[in-house]
Amino acid sequence: xxxxxxxxxxxLASSLFFVPNFVKAxxxxxxxxxxxxxxxxxxxxxxxxxxxxxxxxxxxxYYNARPQLAITKGIIKLNDDLGFHPSLSPLxxxxxxxxxxxxxxxxxxxxxxxxxxxxxxxxxxxxxNEYLQSGWLGRYLDQHGDxxxxxxxxxxxxxxxxxxxHFNGIATNDYKVLYNTAKDPYFKKVLNYNDAHLxxxxxxxxxxxxxxxxxxxxxxxxxxxxxxxQESYPQNGFAKxxxxxxxxxxxxxxxxxxxxxxxxxxxxxxxxxxxxKLLSQxxxxxxxxxxxxxxxxxxxxxLILTFSEFGRRVKQNAANGTDHGAANNVFVIGKxxxxxxxxxDLASLSDLDGNGDLKYNVDFRSVYATILSSWLNVSAEGxxxxxxxxxxxx
Amino acid sequence: MIQxxxxxxxxxxxxxxxxxxxxxxxxxxxxxxxxxxxxSKSTSPLKIDLSFMNGxxxxxxxxxxxxARELRVTSRKKLADLNYAWLNQLVNTKELLREKxxxxxxxxxxxxxxxxxxxxxxxxTLRTHALGDFKTFVKAISKEAAMLKYLNGKQNxxxxxxxxxxxxxxxxxxxxxxxxxxxxIKESARAFTGYNHDFDGNFRFKMKxxxxxxxxxxxxxxxxxxxxxxxxxxxxxxxxxYISAKIYRYFVNPKPNKKHIEAMANVFYKDYNIENLMRxxxxxxxxxxxxNIGAKIKSPIEYLIGMVKTVPVKFEREKxxxxxxxxxxxxxxxxxxxxxxxGDKAWIDANxxxxxxxxxxxxxxxxxxSSGENDELRKxxxxxxxxxLPIKVTVDWNTFSENYKNINPENLQDYILQGNSNKGTAxxxxxxxxxxxxxxxxxxxxxxxxxxx
Numbered sequence: 019x020x021x022x023x024x025x026x027x028x029x030l031a032s033s034l035f036f037v038p039n040f041v042k043a044x045x046x047x048x049x050x051x052x053x054x055x056x057x058x059x060x061x062x063x064x065x066x067x068x069x070x071x072x073x074x075x076x077x078x079x080y081y082n083a084r085p086q087l088a089i090t091k092g093i094i095k096l097n098d099d100l101g102f103h104p105s106l107s108p109l110x111x112x113x114x115x116x117x118x119x120x121x122x123x124x125x126x127x128x129x130x131x132x133x134x135x136x137x138x139x140x141x142x143x144x145x146x147n148e149y150l151q152s153g154w155l156g157r158y159l160d161q162h163g164d165x166x167x168x169x170x171x172x173x174x175x176x177x178x179x180x181x182x183x184h185f186n187g188i189a190t191n192d193y194k195v196l197y198n199t200a201k202d203p204y205f206k207k208v209l210n211y212n213d214a215h216l217x218x219x220x221x222x223x224x225x226x227x228x229x230x231x232x233x234x235x236x237x238x239x240x241x242x243x244x245x246x247x248q249e250s251y252p253q254n255g256f257a258k259x260x261x262x263x264x265x266x267x268x269x270x271x272x273x274x275x276x277x278x279x280x281x282x283x284x285x286x287x288x289x290x291x292x293x294x295k296l297l298s299q300x301x302x303x304x305x306x307x308x309x310x311x312x313x314x315x316x317x318x319x320x321l322i323l324t325f326s327e328f329g330r331r332v333k334q335n336a337a338n339g340t341d342h343g344a345a346n347n348v349f350v351i352g353k354x355x356x357x358x359x360x361x362x363d364l365a366s367l368s369d370l371d372g373n374g375d376l377k378y379n380v381d382f383r384s385v386y387a388t389i390l391s392s393w394l395n396v397s398a399e400g401x402x403x404x405x406x407x408x409x410x411x412x
Numbered sequence: 413m414i415q416x417x418x419x420x421x422x423x424x425x426x427x428x429x430x431x432x433x434x435x436x437x438x439x440x441x442x443x444x445x446x447x448x449x450x451x452s453k454s455t456s457p458l459k460i461d462l463s464f465m466n467g468x469x470x471x472x473x474x475x476x477x478x479x480a481r482e483l484r485v486t487s488r489k490k491l492a493d494l495n496y497a498w499l500n501q502l503v504n505t506k507e508l509l510r511e512k513x514x515x516x517x518x519x520x521x522x523x524x525x526x527x528x529x530x531x532x533x534x535x536x537t538l539r540t541h542a543l544g545d546f547k548t549f550v551k552a553i554s555k556e557a558a559m560l561k562y563l564n565g566k567q568n569x570x571x572x573x574x575x576x577x578x579x580x581x582x583x584x585x586x587x588x589x590x591x592x593x594x595x596x597i598k599e600s601a602r603a604f605t606g607y608n609h610d611f612d613g614n615f616r617f618k619m620k621x622x623x624x625x626x627x628x629x630x631x632x633x634x635x636x637x638x639x640x641x642x643x644x645x646x647x648x649x650x651x652x653x654y655i656s657a658k659i660y661r662y663f664v665n666p667k668p669n670k671k672h673i674e675a676m677a678n679v680f681y682k683d684y685n686i687e688n689l690m691r692x693x694x695x696x697x698x699x700x701x702x703x704n705i706g707a708k709i710k711s712p713i714e715y716l717i718g719m720v721k722t723v724p725v726k727f728e729r730e731k732x733x734x735x736x737x738x739x740x741x742x743x744x745x746x747x748x749x750x751x752x753x754x755g756d757k758a759w760i761d762a763n764x765x766x767x768x769x770x771x772x773x774x775x776x777x778x779x780x781x782s783s784g785e786n787d788e789l790r791k792x793x794x795x796x797x798x799x800x801l802p803i804k805v806t807v808d809w810n811t812f813s814e815n816y817k818n819i820n821p822e823n824l825q826d827y828i829l830q831g832n833s834n835k836g837t838a839x840x841x842x843x844x845x846x847x848x849x850x851x852x853x854x855x856x857x858x859x860x861x862x863x864x865x
Contacts, residue, residue, distance in 0.1 A: 134524075134748075147579070149750055151751060166762045175738060176761055181761070186761035186762060203782065204782045205858075212835075212836035220666070220756070221861065221864055224860035225834065228765050228769065228860055231763070231766050234762055337477065
């Protein structure tokens with residue numbers, strides 16, 4: 019950050035902080051303006067088995083590769099080839115009404131089968147032999163955000179995806195706790211004594227971040243209307259995250275990006291029970307979330323992207339589970355999709371890569387680039403490092 | 413040396429200075445620095461209980477997937493034990509500089525494995541070479557089982573070369589980005605083919621998959637081995653400059669000073685002896701310049717260990733230690749990627765600053781920073797959480813009182829904080845009551861200034 023901008027920002031932040039009812043100084047009108055687009059990310063951590071999520075129910079190769087693991091009962095057939103896992107029934111109406119687009123075979127060249135590394139690749143939008151230290155959403159907000167609360171993650175810890183070169187979002191699984199922590203009278207006194215100019219060195223940066231944390235915590239707390247979400251959600255941690263997101267969106271918070279996560283998909287053994295439970299949690303929670311947004315007329319300005327760091331091996335293993343694979347499906351949910359339903363066909367189950375995994379034919383970075391240009395209306399340049407062709411799902 | 417310089421030195425080679433030790437230290441710089449190196453002559457490797465691997469053979473793993481799975485689970489649990497053992501060593505060690513350098517090298521030769529035997533072995537290799545000969549060090553790293561796994565050295569074979577290690581060797585470990593061509597990477601990868609390890613993690617060279625053909629690397633042609641490649645890389649002075657710059661940013665100031673780094677590189681290039689380089693740094697006048705004192709943002713580990721060394725605590729649940737590391741953004745043995753933790757400003761975001769400002773009071777004083785002030789809030793919190801704090805520790809204030817007994821409460825800030833305070837904060841501190849040294853200590857630790865070292 020150059021010096022002028024630094025002083026301007028910190029002066030603004032500190033003056034806001036010391037106005038007694040300073041929250042009023044914020045004008046959340048921008049958020050309420052028509053066409054304020056929001057993006058909600060859902061990360062299925064652990065590597066969701068895409069083949070048992072969107073099932074090729076007419077394909078012998080699928081059944082042969084998974085004698086004990088293939089889903090045979092209760093498949094919700096969506097067309098002649100593909101169908102939902104039974105747990106996804108709450109998403110049926112979204113699919114039928116053109117609010118869900120399923121992109122098959124999403125991945126990247128030379129796929130990495132380590133959870134951590136592949137998650138980093140997805141979060142930073144890097145290639146598999148490139149190490150980036152900032153995330154794609156963070157870089158988006160480097161260019162198009164100015165307050166930490168422009169990006170909120172429903173967790174205790176901020177994911178790499180939400181860290182830019184300069185920008186950092188806010189992570190909180192309970193915004194009231196964050197507010198109460200930040201409100202400690204001791205911190206307030208410390209800052210009261212420091213309304214002079216902050217230095218540009220590291221210590222100044224610490225004070226500036228402290229001020230931003232306080233003002234962000236207050237901004238979120240004061241502007242969130244708990245009653246804005248009346249929908250009943252299922253009882254699980256993921257649903258709780260989405261309910262908070264709905265409250266923030268319906269309250270008109272000036273937040274562009276929300277990040278949520280559901281973990282436990284690393285099903286090396288006894289996969290069916292685990293995945294059935296997790297996909298139910300996912301589908302029921304998403305369904306409640308979309309209803310909540312619709313009731314508040316915020317659905318049309320919200321796009322929900324669901325991804326996992328990789329799919330799983332086509333062939334099941336000896337423990338009735340699956341090992342780490344490669345390409346996987348991605349779900350995009352929104353009101354005005356250009357191409358709803360299946361965006362593309364499932365890749366061939368006979369033409370697998372050397373590890374016996376699905377080959378990708380849609381680069382995940384082209385999904386990101388499309389969301390940036392067609393949904394958030396910004397150029398992907400400087401955010402997605404490699405040139406990607408735009409897709410036409412939105 | 414004056415107190416401020418001493419504290420500065422001890423923050424950089426360790427985790428701060430116990431004021432009770434002031435008087436027992438030698439008087440001049442040379443003697444003090446000599447003593448620091450003397451204390452780090454020995455090496456104390458980490459040794460956790462790994463008996464769960466006793467008698468296990470390759471055959472067991474291959475033939476019995478259930479055993480293999482159980483061992484993997486145990487190994488991951490043991491990694492937590494290794495993490496605690498390392499933290500414990502950082503708190504209690506006499507080999508201050510060796511341990512601080514080990515921490516530095518762990519974020520230079522970045523590596524992460526779930527195999528706890530390999531992880532411990534790798535960690536001890538960092539410790540062994542921490543102050544030794546850099547050339548030997550790099551060669552040892554290239555042969556570590558953990559590294560062969562992490563950067564796919566095992567998959568690097570004559571007919572299917574894997575360039576991962578060769579690339580990072582130059583980009584991250586020795587020269588820095590843009591100092592080599594893609595062709596150099598390809599050719600050097602060939603020299604490392606055949607590197608492998610046995611079941612126990614000892615290095616094994618597999619001649620059958622080694623590419624014995626001629627390689628052309630950095631303009632030289634020959635039937636190079638992996639060690640030859642490392643020798644050739646280190647002939648480039650850029651390597652000495654690259655390492656010196658990194659050491660400068662870590663031990664002196666995150667803002668590089670070209671002149672000082674160049675002077676360091678001249679020393680280092682002579683023999684690549686790490687101890688000589690560090691002696692040069694710690695004996696330089698510029699090391700003690702005002703602009704370097706308190707200029708660094710503590711890493712989460714420096715912050716945590718420093719706090720525990722000032723006020724000793726016992727963690728009642730070891731897993732709280734993992735929780736704290738995670739919240740602060742640095743879990744030992746679990747780096748984010750091969751580039752390691754970015755450090756400096758990247759440690760601090762809105763979340764981590766709040767955790768850092770709040771943690772001392774939560775750990776040491778029942779979440780009270782300033783008594784009588786946030787009682788309402790605390791009551792609500794305790795009611796909601798059945799009277800429990802998120803972290804369970806026993807605090808040893810007696811040792812603190814003993815160590816700080818000769819310090820006037822009015823001067824405590826000069827011992828707890830490093831470098832200059834913000835003007836406003838200095839004024840604010842004057843208004844605080846100093847009747848309780850303990851409470852004042854917690855208040856000082858709850859300041860942005862406490863994040864600096």
